[in-house]
Ligand SMILES: Nc1ncnc2c1ncn2[C@@H]1O[C@H](COP(=O)(O)OP(=O)(O)OP(=O)(O)O)[C@@H](O)[C@H]1O
């Protein structure tokens with residue numbers, strides 16, 4: 001699904017934040033991404049979403065070299081990718097349901113169907129009762145769940161989630177992880193950046209670890225969690 005060959009990323013004027021990344025993630029795999037703050041997790045996810053371009057190296061998504069795609073093709077490629085980024089905001093002037101349905105609107109889905117699918121997705125994240133309020137009236141954890149609903153409403157081939165459980169209590173974290181596992185079982189490739197060692201240990205999924213811009217481990221479960229002991 002995603003392959004990277006010798007990928008390096010430097011933001012303009014700065015030294016590289018990712019160096020010589022090589023990875024291969026299969027279709028319908030579930031992968032955790034860990035590493036200390038600043039290691040490059042969000043940047044790696046942004047490369048996968050074409051929100052940032054690599055400085056060097058090749059990135060293939062579904063066999064296509066995305067380093068070479070034209071700007072104008074990017075929105076089309078993104079249709080198959082759901083994202084929950086740390087710095088992606090919900091639209092404050094739309095209701096929660098409208099935020100969730102936004103991508104379907106853009107695809108030309110009928111009004112009734114957009115509403116129906118948005119409500120169904122909100123039910124799955126436990127927020128159907130907030131459908132018609134402004135996202136400004138939601139807590140941080142609720143906003144995070146709306147972002148997740150928005151990312152999944154389109155049934156994407158791939159989900160990229162940056163700390164999707166960062167603001168959630170343990171019970172909600174389990175619910176959201178169950179949702180992600182369910183989506184994954186139905187064939188969506190899921191990539192989740194997290195600082196939560198207990199999730200890594202408990203769910204036993206493949207875990208890629210970044211340290212100072214390099215991939216340093218590809219393990220899972222307890223072994224992967226142990227490497228996180230001193231992370232911030
Ligand atoms: N837009 C940007 N311009 C310049 N530097 C950036 C930009 N975004 C991130 N960086 C730098 O790149 C490095 C990696 O950042 P990144 O956000 O990928 O880390 P992270 O692993 O996601 O950290 P965290 O766990 O805190 O979210 C950091 O040193 C950061 O300062």
Ligand SMILES: [Mg+2]
Pocket residue numbers: 041042043086162
């Ligand atoms: Mg980050």
